Amino acid sequence: MKCPFCLHVESKVQDTRPTEEGTSIRRRRACLACGKRFTTYEKLEGVPLVVVKKNGQREVFDSDKLTKGIIKSCEKRPVELAKVEQLVQDIEKELYNTMDREVSTRLIGELVMERLQKLDAVAYVRFASVYREFKDIDSFLTELQSLLDKDVDRRQKAHRC
Numbered sequence: 001m002k003c004p005f006c007l008h009v010e011s012k013v014q015d016t017r018p019t020e021e022g023t024s025i026r027r028r029r030a031c032l033a034c035g036k037r038f039t040t041y042e043k044l045e046g047v048p049l050v051v052v053k054k055n056g057q058r059e060v061f062d063s064d065k066l067t068k069g070i071i072k073s074c075e076k077r078p079v080e081l082a083k084v085e086q087l088v089q090d091i092e093k094e095l096y097n098t099m100d101r102e103v104s105t106r107l108i109g110e111l112v113m114e115r116l117q118k119l120d121a122v123a124y125v126r127f128a129s130v131y132r133e134f135k136d137i138d139s140f141l142t143e144l145q146s147l148l149d150k151d152v153d154r155r156q157k158a159h160r161c
Contacts, residue, residue, distance in 0.1 A: 001040055003036065004038050005038070006033050006034040008033035010032045011029040011031050011038075012032060013029055014028045019041070019089070021093060023043060023044070025042045025043075026039060026040075027039065027041070046096075048060045048101075049095055050101060050102045050103070051102075051103060051104070051105055051108065052102050052104050052105065054105060054106075061092075063092050066091065066108070067084060067085065069127070070112060070116070070127070071084055072126075073126040073127040074120060079119060079120050079123060083119060087116070090115065091108065091112060091115065113127060113128055113131065117147070121151075124147070125144065128143055
């Protein structure tokens, strides 16, 4: 396994454990050259999940690409990396559970927004602004108002209980 810090190809496994869902194995490694630690995941290779993009183009689902997009939305926000990784795992699990081998970017985007909205409102708006391709300030404000309305409804329901 190549070290992400110095690119040395040899490392030592220090800890191995299954993930909570049992779908992959998490390994903590130490680079034999620089000594820095990093985490790798192993998972069973199965039938690939294909993503159908807006333009009809197809590509293999890449959870790393999804993780990077969500991390970008969460930049400078108090969102732990572990929560982002869990969010991506939940989405990936849900996509595979659809039993469809092809999923649309629309479905993936909606799943991300649904979860981000619960995790961090600012990250949600950032993601939504890119995903929904807001053309002007009015469409951005409409999305913000919808978010505020949902928050008011949630608070009112919580107050009644």
